[in-house]
Amino acid sequence: MGPTRHPQRTRPPRTGDAALTSRRRNQGVARYYRLYELLSAALQDGTIAPESALPSEPELCARHEISRTTVRRALDRLEHEGRIVRRRGSGTYARIQRAVPRFCLELHAFPETMAALEARTTATTLRFGPATVPEALRAIATGIGPAAYLIERLRCNEDEPLSLTAAYLPQPIARRLRSRIPSRASVMTMIDRLGPPMTAVNCSVGAIAADAAAARALQVPLGSPLLRVRAVLAGDGGESRAVLESLCRSDRLQLKMLEGS
Amino acid sequence: MTKTTRAGAGVSRYLRLYRVLSQALAEGRFGAVGPLPSEPRLMREYDISRSTVRRALGRLEAEGRIERRRGSGTFAREQRGESAASRDFRPVLDTSANPPAAEVHRTVTFRHIPTPAFLLGDEPGFGATTLHIRQIRYLEREPVVLETAYLPEEIGGGLTRRRLDAEGGAILSVLVSLGHPSASLEREFAALAADPLAANSLRLDVGSPVLNVRTRARDPQGRMLAHVNGFYRPDQYEINVAIGGGEAGRHRKGKRSNR
Numbered sequence: 381m382g383p384t385r386h387p388q389r390t391r392p393p394r395t396g397d398a399a400l401t402s403r404r405r406n407q408g409v410a411r412y413y414r415l416y417e418l419l420s421a422a423l424q425d426g427t428i429a430p431e432s433a434l435p436s437e438p439e440l441c442a443r444h445e446i447s448r449t450t451v452r453r454a455l456d457r458l459e460h461e462g463r464i465v466r467r468r469g470s471g472t473y474a475r476i477q478r479a480v481p482r483f484c485l486e487l488h489a490f491p492e493t494m495a496a497l498e499a500r501t502t503a504t505t506l507r508f509g510p511a512t513v514p515e516a517l518r519a520i521a522t523g524i525g526p527a528a529y530l531i532e533r534l535r536c537n538e539d540e541p542l543s544l545t546a547a548y549l550p551q552p553i554a555r556r557l558r559s560r561i562p563s564r565a566s567v568m569t570m571i572d573r574l575g576p577p578m579t580a581v582n583c584s585v586g587a588i589a590a591d592a593a594a595a596r597a598l599q600v601p602l603g604s605p606l607l608r609v610r611a612v613l614a615g616d617g618g619e620s621r622a623v624l625e626s627l628c629r630s631d632r633l634q635l636k637m638l639e640g641s
Numbered sequence: 642m643t644k645t646t647r648a649g650a651g652v653s654r655y656l657r658l659y660r661v662l663s664q665a666l667a668e669g670r671f672g673a674v675g676p677l678p679s680e681p682r683l684m685r686e687y688d689i690s691r692s693t694v695r696r697a698l699g700r701l702e703a704e705g706r707i708e709r710r711r712g713s714g715t716f717a718r719e720q721r722g723e724s725a726a727s728r729d730f731r732p733v734l735d736t737s738a739n740p741p742a743a744e745v746h747r748t749v750t751f752r753h754i755p756t757p758a759f760l761l762g763d764e765p766g767f768g769a770t771t772l773h774i775r776q777i778r779y780l781e782r783e784p785v786v787l788e789t790a791y792l793p794e795e796i797g798g799g800l801t802r803r804r805l806d807a808e809g810g811a812i813l814s815v816l817v818s819l820g821h822p823s824a825s826l827e828r829e830f831a832a833l834a835a836d837p838l839a840a841n842s843l844r845l846d847v848g849s850p851v852l853n854v855r856t857r858a859r860d861p862q863g864r865m866l867a868h869v870n871g872f873y874r875p876d877q878y879e880i881n882v883a884i885g886g887g888e889a890g891r892h893r894k895g896k897r898s899n900r
Contacts, residue, residue, distance in 0.1 A: 408659075409847045413651025414837050417847055421836035425789075425870065426759025457651075490884045516668055586879035587832035587852035589660040592686045602687060603657030605832035605850030608879075630831040637882060640825035 411446055412453035419454060423463055423474055430476040434464065437472075483542060484634040487583070497535075497633075498564045501542060505561065506597070507532040513548045513623065520584070521548075521612045521623035529554030531567050534597055541598045542633045547624035571613060571622055578621065583611045585635065594627050607635060652848045654689050655696040660849055662697060666706055666717055667876050677707065677715040744785070746810035749842075750775035751802040753794070760791055766865030772797030776810050777842050785877040787842040788812075791868045796821055812867055813858060821866050823858035830854055830880065839872045850875055 422428045435443070440451045455472060458464045466472045483501070486493040511530035518524060528548040535543045547567040549557070557570055565573075572578055589603045598606065607628040613621045628635070662677070671677055678686070683694045698715060701707045708716045756771040771791050778786040790812045792800070800819060808815050816823060831853040840847040852873040858866040873880075 408653040408656030410651040410653075414847050416651060417834060417836040417840075418838070421838065426757040429758035432758075487882055487884045514670070516670075581884045582881070583884060584879040584881045585830050585852070587850040587873075587875040589657070589664055589850050591661045591665070601652075601657070602654070603652065603660045603849075605834050607830060607832040610879075628832075630833065635830040637828045637830075638825065639828075640823065 412450045412457075415440070415444060415446065415451065415454040416457050419458060420463070423458070428474050430474050432474055434472040434474065481630070481632050481634040483537065483632060484636060487635065487637040488639070490581070494566060494569065498566055498569065501535050501537045502563045503533045503535040503566070504563070505531065505533050508554075508558070510551075511548065514625075517548060517610065517623045517625060520582075520610065521620040523620040524548060524550060524623055527551075531557070531561070533567060535566075537632070540632060541629065543626050543628040544594055544597045545624055545626040547622055549622045553621060567622070567624065568611070568613060576616055578613055579616055579618070580614050581611050582614070583609055585609050588627070590627070598627065598629055600629065605630070607633075609635070652846075654687075655693045655700075656846060656848075658683070658687055658689065658693065658697040659700050660846075662701060663706070664876070666701070669717075671717045673717065673719055675717055677717065679714060744778045744780050746776050746778045746806075748774065748776050748802060748806060748810060751805070757791070760865075760868060766795075766859075767791075767793045768795065770794045772800065774805065774812070778810070780877060783874075783877070784843050785874045787839050787872040789870045793865060796866050812869055816858065816866055821860060823866055824861040825859045825863075827857045827859070828854055832875075833872075835872070843872065843874050845874065852878055852880070854880065 419428070419434065428434060434440075434455075437448060437451050437455070440446075441448055444451075455464065455466065459466060463475055464472050465475055483497055484493060485497060508531050509529065511528065512526055513521075513524055513528050518526060529551055531547045531549065531554070533545050533547075534541055535545070545567065549567075549571070553571065553574065556574055557567075561567070561570055568581070586608045587605055588608045590598065590600050590606050592602060594600075594606060595602045595604065600606070607630050609626045609628065610624070611626070612623050615621045665671060677683075677698075680691060680694050680698075683689075684691055687694075698707065698709065702709055706718055708718055710716065751774050752772075753770050754773045756767045756769060760767045760771065771793060774788075774790040774792070776786075776788045776790075777784050778788070792812075796816070796819065800815065805812075805815055808818065813823060813826075832850050833853045834848045835843065835845050835851045837847050839845070839851055840849070843851065845851065852875045854871045854873065856867075856869040856871070858869070860866055
């Protein structure tokens, strides 16, 4: 167990009201947006229970020392997203509906849930051709050289983008895939079908800010949070058969894992 | 579980560009000392004005992460501590969620509260009151994890703050020592925009991406032992998991791991 000594330079965490008015790190972030994020988190974790009343506008103004216009802008956005209702003469209330993404990948039952996702969504190939494997991916995939084939695919539910995947494969495997990627199957499934069977897929899951290309493809504003899944597909002999990076919109695609019974 | 991931409106353009470049630098995408794209190129690619590009570069320069050389361009400077201390979620239940030994934790909140509505709704096991714990974990004095845990009174009633701290603040191992080892752990991963509480605890900007892991620990009867909501700094953490390959996974039913 690690040391329990406190770090020398601890600062009391700001909570609630102080969090909003803290000026230290809020350069570039609008005040209304800070209130929006605060209320949004309270609605999400149930601190403001469904159907219960939110603090009144004058209360919010006083508590956070912000103008009525700012408060209204935050509430407008929550209302627009369908998360609160404003009743004239009565107040603002949390709505019951909990937005759960429609699609879910369960890592403990990956083949089954991936198959279900493939059946219900479609993918388009954006790029297919020789490319240099980014250094970060080469570092985790032994046996994949710098020169490989890139297959970039965008998976959508009708016209709603869910994930953007860049898969890097050795040339021979890419050649065999070329003519046979149907619009539903994932690159991972296709490689698997080529055989021989894969032994493991090692993933790392992180969060990143969408850059220009990802933001365009996934239709989110620049800098939006995206889940990044990097996976190495290993064959029987432990050799890497492909390395891929998938950027997912967490509001549309849920990632889950169950350990134990 | 999800809230909207729209981080666009309300966050200025310069800050969004700053985030993207900051992330690329941390990952070494421009090389250790390599050139960044030119200002005109950034303007085109991100469809923003020169002054916005300059503001983002100005902040990176002030942080000592880039160097701007007149007439020559913008260059990355050696990044400090870029490697993520990635946590390994091994399939061994009782030790799986222990924080790395190098982490120091601080318990910010330890109190009994009326059970929040979201726990009463769909989680069997929670009664009228709940133990509410909030911790921040530090790695080399930088806050890296904000964790909020809820334990049903029946489970957490006997727990004291001192005992929790003596065990390094690790909720799941405390459960074991309380005589309630978890039989199952359900985890949900998401990328969220930092709310003001998470942002201030982790010293991030409001709206910047955080890695969210929500864990539900249950006993063999399926009763909830703990609900833990963790926010991880994405520049410090990624989560490693091994999953079964497609056909191989289909042949062997159930959970697979290559370990």
